[in-house]
Amino acid sequence: xxxxxxxxxxxxxxxxxxxxxxxxxxxxxxxxxxxxxxxxxxxxxxxxxxxxxxxxxxxxxxxxxxxxxxxxxxxxxxxxxxxxxxxxxxxxxxxxxxxxxxxxxxxxxxxxxxxxxxxxxxxxxxxxxxxxxxxxxxxxxxxxxxxxxxxxxxxxxxxxxxxxxxxxxxxxxxxxxxxxxxxxxxxxxxxxxxxxxxxxxxxxxxxxxxxxxxxxxxxxxxxxxxxxxxxxxxxxxxxxxxxxxxxxxxxxxxxxxxxxxxxxxxxxxxxxxxxx
Numbered sequence: 001x002x003x004x005x006x007x008x009x010x011x012x013x014x015x016x017x018x019x020x021x022x023x024x025x026x027x028x029x030x031x032x033x034x035x036x037x038x039x040x041x042x043x044x045x046x047x048x049x050x051x052x053x054x055x056x057x058x059x060x061x062x063x064x065x066x067x068x069x070x071x072x073x074x075x076x077x078x079x080x081x082x083x084x085x086x087x088x089x090x091x092x093x094x095x096x097x098x099x100x101x102x103x104x105x106x107x108x109x110x111x112x113x114x115x116x117x118x119x120x121x122x123x124x125x126x127x128x129x130x131x132x133x134x135x136x137x138x139x140x141x142x143x144x145x146x147x148x149x150x151x152x153x154x155x156x157x158x159x160x161x162x163x164x165x166x167x168x169x170x171x172x173x174x175x176x177x178x179x180x181x182x183x184x185x186x187x188x189x190x191x192x193x194x195x196x197x198x199x200x201x202x203x204x205x206x207x208x209x210x211x212x213x214x215x216x217x218x219x220x221x222x223x224x225x226x227x228x229x230x231x232x233x234x235x236x237x238x239x240x241x242x243x244x245x246x247x248x249x250x251x252x253x254x255x256x257x258x259x260x261x262x263x264x265x266x267x268x269x270x271x272x273x274x275x276x
Contacts (some may be wrong), residue, residue, distance in 0.1 A: 001158075001255045003165040006174030006195045008158065009254070026157045029140050031261045031270065033160060034237030035110045036248045037131070037151030039167065039209050041119045042103060044130040046205045049122035058103070058122070060212045064114035066098030066106055072116055072146050075123060080146050088146055090116045107212050108220030110236060112150055119149030133200040135162035135173050151237055157257040164248045165255035167213070167233070171206035172197050217249075225249055241272040 001008055013024035045058040069089050072080040080088040092098075092112045098105075106114040119127050124144040132138055136159050142152035155163075158176050166173040175195040182189045200206075213233035216222040221236040225247075234249025244261040262271050 001161045001165050001176060003168035003250065003252065003255055004172050004174065004197065006162065006165075006176050006197075008176055008178040011158070011178070025259070029137075029154050029156050030268070031244045031259055032142075032152055032154055032239045033246055033248075033259075034151040034239045034244060035112075036160060036235045036237035036246045037149070037153060038107060038110070038115045039213060039235060040131040040134065040136075040163070041115045041122070041127050041149045042107065042212060043134075043167075043201055043205050043209050044127040045103075045118050045122045046208055047130060047201060048126045049118070058118070060104040060107070060208055061102050063100040063102055064106065064117055066092070066101040066111045066114050068092040068095040068097075068113070070113040070117070072113075072120055075121055080120065090146065104212050104215060107235070108215050110221050116146050116149045120146060124148045130201060131163065133173065133198075134166040135159055135175065135200070151239070157259040160246070160248045160259075161255045161257035164234075164250050164257065166200050167206045167209045168250040168252055168255050169206075170203045171199055171201040173200035174198075213249075222247070222249065242274050243270040243272055245273065 011026050013026040015021040042060065049058040069091055071087050072090050074080055082088050090113050093110070098111055101111065101114065103114060103118065127149065128141055128144060136155045140153055140155040142148055162176045174197045177195055179192055182192050210233045213235055214231065216235055217225045217232055222234045225232050225234055230251065232249055232251050234247060237246035244259065246259050248257045250256065260273065262273055262276065263269060264271055
């Protein structure tokens with residue numbers, strides 16, 4: 001997609017009708033986006049949050065506890081409880097003891113615990129609001145609980161590319177479009193004008209997210225994108241049992257989203273990709 005415009009310039013939605021594939025996977029909702037959601041948490045925190053220890057604004061250099069199996073606290077300091085009233089613990093991908101790390105480092109290595117606590121501190125409603133303004137459709141949101149910060153929501157690949165295009169365009173958002181004109185008996189029909197561009201978030205917030213996501217490629221989980229041979233920003237995303245895997249990335253000229261998943265053709269439940 002083109003940032004600052006909304007034009008869909010290329011799309012792959014599956015093997016195609018002639019190969020027995022009838023859905024456009026690029027526009028399928030129902031696939032959790034995993035850690036590609038974390039930039040919305042960071043953007044919301046920079047826009048709405050204050051850092052607990054000194055009351056100053058949150059930045060990518062603010063430090064949070066990155067250790068595994070961490071008790072998560074509500075905004076008021078009380079423990080987040082599960083349905084059975086026992087404390088909720090958040091896990092990371094590994095049990096590596098990170099200690100207190102910057103949000104920049106947590107994004108680079110995709111550490112979960114800082115973003116879950118950050119989301120609770122800033123309020124998941126603010127995270128949802130920032131995601132929606134960036135271009136994510138509200139109907140794809142999951143419940144606004146602690147896990148919301150880790151991408152339990154299920155937007156389409158098109159909408160993820162659109163939302164990251166908002167970061168690429170320094171906070172300016174345009175809805176995605178693929179039709180530029182429709183003519184009937186030689187005259188153009190109304191209603192197919194280009195989408196209006198809106199300022200979804202402050203410029204400095206979007207640009208800070210971009211710097212943080214450039215670092216993901218330079219030093220973190222997105223290092224394969226260095227093969228582009230040019231400056232780019234992006235984020236990896238996986239979910240439990242590898243039921244989905246994502247990469248959403250951008251330069252100033254293009255934003256791209258790739259989603260991989262497999263499903264049971266009868267029940268449409270997602271299946272693990274382990275071993276495929």
